[in-house]
Amino acid sequence: MSTERTTGVRIRGVRVIDPFRDVDSLEEDLGIIDGVFVRADDPELMRFPALDGRGLWLVPRIVDMHVHFREPGQTWKETFHTGCRAAAHGGVTGVAPMPNTTPVIDTPEWVEWEIQRGRDIGLVRVFPIGAVTQQSRGEALAELFRMYQKGARAFSDDGRPVTSSALMRSALSYAATFPAAVINHAEDLSLAAGWCNEGALAQQLGLPGTPEAAEAVMVWRDVILAGLTGGRLHEAHVSSIESLNAIRYAKTQNFRVTAEVTPHHLLLSDEALARWRYDPVTKVNPPLRSAATREALLHAVKAGDIDVIASDHAPHHADEKNLSYAEAPYGISGLETLVAGALTALVDPGLMSPMEVMRRLTAGPHRVLGLTYPGVVPGAAADLTLIDPRQRWRVDPAQFYSKGRNTPLAGMTLVGQAVATMVQGRWTMRDGEVLDEGLSNLH
């Protein structure tokens, strides 16, 4: 049988921002045939339609390495399918779902299940994160290596910390042999008694606060253990100035430590409580911090102390967020504002170049997850996002593909928008519409 090449597209005049190769080229032409990039002068390209990419950016392989897809077990909040649609809508081509589902993803079988779900849905590449401890109960290590063999790319008990220092030490030193990173949700639970940031506004509203120290004491502990073990440590959703100091220290010591921030911590401070008052749409863990900390986080991303921007996509059902501030669950639905939120926080005010921001959405998470991707070169899988950097749009959660409409960014104007997403050469989103007809068999 001949292997005739059947699908393809040309993109003309696009600005390719490729952090994998450190290339930022103005007005490039490129082609994609049968799922991979080809040379722009490939003679077969002329058979395929051309797309005018002028004014747009092309960014390869945006990965959100911190999402909660709620399946198995909590499908009223989100399913794998709705989560993947939200990713495509947001311009995301790869996701790393956290394992705090019901049951917890703590066996090789569940890791395989996730990978198969991702392939069946075909909208986005799935890089599973397995639990560090059995059922994430913090008592005994889960089968990290067997999960790794089946495709788990990192380990985390996210939703809660690995409280035992001895277990954290074991996990770091053991996972380092594969090698894989341990992602910690750093939170000293004995200090973290609050529902929002400990500060003037929370105290005035009578909402119990959690100090930044609740996070930072554990980040410092983790950094010390990373030094002790030589393990790969990744700190999830960093939100405190002392945590940044710990991460800087780790980097000066050449420990294998990386860290992420979320767009909501970069865009909002606890002043959001003044607008939203007692609406638990602002209730998120770690909480929205002070304006000074927000500023420090922005500068830490710029300085290179932060390697990754991830959404901590935490969808909830409207009924759950319609409880009192005490009872409502923590979390923000963030996949569909990840890319735009990062651009609005960092590029729009002129703090960082598009290349440096995109690095934290692409090559950054690849490095933490131990993934290799060559960038926009002939033969590489055509996973890409087209971004209109000038589009200004208001966040309207009713337009989300995620089941979770819970976001305090609602009503905010963001600058920059993903206008098309492609995975393995197939459009998964065009002009805000997710295209999941007839997709399958991602490889």
Place this chain on the structure above:
Amino acid sequence: MPRALIEDLVDGALRVKAEGLGAVRSRRQALAGRSVVNCFFEPSTRTKTSFELAGKYLGADVVNFQTRGSSLEKGETLEDTVRTLEALALDVLVIRHAVSGVPERLAQAVTIPVINAGDGFHEHPTQGLLDVLTVYEARGRIDGLHLVIVGDILHSRVARSDLWGFLTLGAYVTLVGPPQLLPSAWHHERLRVTPYLADALKEADAVQVLRIQKERQSLAGLPSWEEYRAQWGITRERAEQLGDHVLIMHPGPQNRGVEIDSEVMMRTASQISRQVTNGVAVRMAALSWVLGGADEH
């Protein structure tokens, strides 16, 4: 609450008292035919009874709607709760809830007025008003006086309502208590926050002694009640050092021998019972005000 409104309500309460609490009822039946629903989502005897009496003295029908357990356990959202309350078709809702902000959110969702009867650690506005009234009656002014609030400030809605009320009216306020139970982030030119009681009492014109919530204290890591009393209790010795002109108030119910000694309560018995009377008076003023000046016609 704006200064003018506080002054209106305190004036209203003074008028009610001048006429005699029961007199209004017999003379005017100001709120006859109106209904007041007491929605207490948290157990309370004093405040609920106070609102009930206030409503009855004004001739209103008072319905008590007491419920326990969280909405989570009942599988009910705030919207569901509001719909239930609206269906009762009443004129004013008086809401007490253990979680800060619930009365505010319910008020946004219903069309009838809502009075906050105490929410979580947030506010207890009618308590703040009655404390203002009590001090005003004793001293003839609020402006320039020094109020000391002693206790678990961080977890006290009474402390917050007193604080904002007295600051708004021009008083100086000192918050004093164990450092881990003091707010860390408030700034105001007439506000002082300190762990040192003796120091705080030096300039006091009035002292508000907060009830210590024993169940919460264990979380805050205080060593013992004796230790609390030793540092922050209004003991007989401390009370004796205060001038006779210094008012000692307590929102009740008291833990004798912890935040306040029995002997001090003897001295202040008249004061504390006056607070109870004043509570009914300010609640009558508040009910009249939210029902649109019904007592003027």
